[in-house]
Amino acid sequence: MSALGEISRWAIPFLLLVIPVVAFLRKIPVYESFVSGAEEGFKTGVRILPFLIGMLVAMRIFIDSGALELLGRALRPVLLRLGLDPNLTAIIPLAIMRPLSGSGSLGVATQLIYRYGPDSFIGRLASTLQGSTDTTFFVLTVYFGSVGIRKYRYALKLGLLADLVGLLAAIWIVTKVF
Amino acid sequence: MVNLIWLILLAGGILVAAVTGRIDTVTASALKAAEMGVEVAFELIGVMSLWLGLMRLAEEAGLVQGIARLFGPALRLLFPSLKPDSPALGAIIMNLSANLLGLGNAATPFGLKAMQELQKENPEPEVASPAMCTFLALNTSAITLVPATIIAVRLKAQSAHPTEIIGPTIFATGCAMTAAMIADRFFRRGQKS
Numbered sequence: 489m490s491a492l493g494e495i496s497r498w499a500i501p502f503l504l505l506v507i508p509v510v511a512f513l514r515k516i517p518v519y520e521s522f523v524s525g526a527e528e529g530f531k532t533g534v535r536i537l538p539f540l541i542g543m544l545v546a547m548r549i550f551i552d553s554g555a556l557e558l559l560g561r562a563l564r565p566v567l568l569r570l571g572l573d574p575n576l577t578a579i580i581p582l583a584i585m586r587p588l589s590g591s592g593s594l595g596v597a598t599q600l601i602y603r604y605g606p607d608s609f610i611g612r613l614a615s616t617l618q619g620s621t622d623t624t625f626f627v628l629t630v631y632f633g634s635v636g637i638r639k640y641r642y643a644l645k646l647g648l649l650a651d652l653v654g655l656l657a658a659i660w661i662v663t664k665v666f
Numbered sequence: 667m668v669n670l671i672w673l674i675l676l677a678g679g680i681l682v683a684a685v686t687g688r689i690d691t692v693t694a695s696a697l698k699a700a701e702m703g704v705e706v707a708f709e710l711i712g713v714m715s716l717w718l719g720l721m722r723l724a725e726e727a728g729l730v731q732g733i734a735r736l737f738g739p740a741l742r743l744l745f746p747s748l749k750p751d752s753p754a755l756g757a758i759i760m761n762l763s764a765n766l767l768g769l770g771n772a773a774t775p776f777g778l779k780a781m782q783e784l785q786k787e788n789p790e791p792e793v794a795s796p797a798m799c800t801f802l803a804l805n806t807s808a809i810t811l812v813p814a815t816i817i818a819v820r821l822k823a824q825s826a827h828p829t830e831i832i833g834p835t836i837f838a839t840g841c842a843m844t845a846a847m848i849a850d851r852f853f854r855r856g857q858k859s
Contacts (some may be wrong), residue, residue: 494811496767511727518723525722529715532778535706541703547674548699549679552691558682569736586841596817615820615831617812620838622806627777629668631802634778635785639794642853643799644667649849650807654842661834 532634539633543626547589561583576659578610582617587624587651594618613662621654689820710774717775721760744804744847745797747787754783758801768810777805796854803846815834 512518550556560581568574582600587591597618604610624647632640683692724730734741734755741748741755757780764773780791780801788795813835820828 496769499767499769500772503720503726507724507727507729510729511723511847514727516723516726521726522719524719525725526715526720527755528779529713529775530711530780532714532718532775533711536710536778537703537707540707541700542672544699544703544706545696546675546679548695548702549683549692550675551679552695553679553683553688554686555679555682557694558825559678590737594815594819597816601819601823606820606823607827610821611820611825611832612834614833615813615816616834616838618816619810619831619835621810625671627806628802631781631805632794632798635781636848637785637789637794637798637855640667641794641796641799641857642810643794643802646799646803646846646849647806650803650842650846653845654738657841658834658838665834666830 536630536634540544541632547626551585551589551592553654557581575609576613578604579613579617579659580613583655586617586621587626587648589626590623593623609662609666610665613658616658616662617655620658621651624648624651651664689789713771714775714809717772718779721757721779723774725753725756730760744800747795747797747844748784749787751781752787754780754787754797754801757783758804761805762808765805765809766811768812770810796857799853800847800850803850804843807839807842807846810838 508522510520511521526607563580563584564577567579567580578600582593585596597614600614601611604614606612607613625644628640628643628647632638632643680689680692683689688725699841702802713774721730722851731751734753736750736752737759738755742750743760745752745755745758757776761776761780764770781798784795784798784801788798812832816831820831
């Protein structure tokens, strides 16, 4: 694993060195090219701004108002009746939060890790879940928004399905391995 | 679908706040979140300019195309609708590798760049193309190999083995990604007929 850590540490300096050097050797005006590409950064940032704000505001309100907690509590008896292991109910808020908000789900995962202990079943499951799935809903709205797509087709369904599989796989592997 | 979810998040939150006597939090949260949106976007602008500048250099030097050609066979399987030399492929690879290495800051610019390139090949500019759906499924399911943030949290919480969740995390990610790619095939076929 430390090998991977080393790669991560060297990746950016490596790219920052190799790309300009190769480009220079291929007779490209490196500085001017860089600047003309960098120009796009500002435009893209401004273009995604309204989507970011729209989503962040709606999600913050949903979380801070306690609506998310309420949803988790309402889902608990339903899931228990469907055969959910009672030991797993603590993970429900994280499972709902994960696709919506990265900082929100990190907060929930951190709380779970502290409350149940990092080496408890719930602590390990929360860690695995936080690391293995992404903020699907958020990524979709921002990425699609940045190029003006209004109709997502089956993208949301697909992303949430992958999250669900990730959740089930995380529960299974954490139960098996530890 | 998004419109409905957005409305539910907003209306549900405000309703719950009203009933539980926490209506003040709505105002505070809304304003704070709006501010945070600007912060996030402006932070992104800096990193994005850096990477898009570098990406332009790599493109003009032929490096992006080279990488795309290297991974071409695998990508053509996943993105049959794209031209084999599509500039989107290079950006997609850069996005996925940045994600895997845990360089979240670099991943977003490449991801947005990939979306722009995919949009250029999209016949209906307001509707997601099949390639976009595949890319986003791949992007949101295939994430980091070493979840550095959560390891840091575990370390702080005095875990005896903070890194022991790396294996399970990779397993769960792999399952999610495989499921996404299989389901993507079915959805794509379902749309055509």
